[in-house]
Amino acid sequence: MNAADITNGLTGAWRLAMRDPRAQACFEISTDGAIRSFTALLLSLPIVFFTATLSWRFAREAFDIGGDISFGLFITTEILSTVLYWALFLAAMARIARALKLQSSYTAYLITYNWGTLFTTIVFALPLVPHALGLYPASTGFLLAVPTLALLAWYRWLIAREVLGAETGPAIAIVIFEIVLSLSVDQVLGMLLMPGAGVSA
Secondary structure, X not given: OOHHHHHHHHHHHHHHHOOOOOHHHHOOXXXXXXXXXXXXXXXXXXXXXXXXXXXXXXXXXXXXXXXXXXXXXXXXXXXXXXXXXXXXXXXHHHHHHHHOOOHHHHHHHHHHHHHHHHHHHHHXXXXXXXXXXXXXXXXXXXXXXXXXXXXXXXXXXXXXXXXXXXXXXXXXXXXXXXXXXXXXXXXXXXXXXXXXXXXXX
């Protein structure tokens, strides 16, 4: 993996968002390309650390949540949740692609999904950077980041439609499944690793 691979991956993710037909040409659709695309997960983790840090501070300051939960435990839980959810979703999608008879498109889907996730992780973090620099409060940063969640859902739908080749209904179902899986993994790991989390009286 080198800088050119990363640049191509992010360029492809951006072009897909712009509905640019040149997007797929940015990805190497092969087994090696699929393996290298998991570099996107490694590159996403520092950004997850950044956003989770700001989330932890905001929750404590605004809602007095998790007074008994250490910063290290919170961050560890968030990173584990990200990795586990990513692995579970892609494993499930391999079976879903077979069920939809779209297995021939799965490698392209996996590669695009991985680089697209790095792209959307960056997009979500951007409104939080000025807050980290002290330019506006956390509430403003997270308020500005909320619209990116809707864009994220649309982007995931776009990958399912245009890369995997799913029909509109199944593509929507895939997005819903991903959201439910993400929330479920967060909830389970939160209960297991942070049983004392909550709002102080």
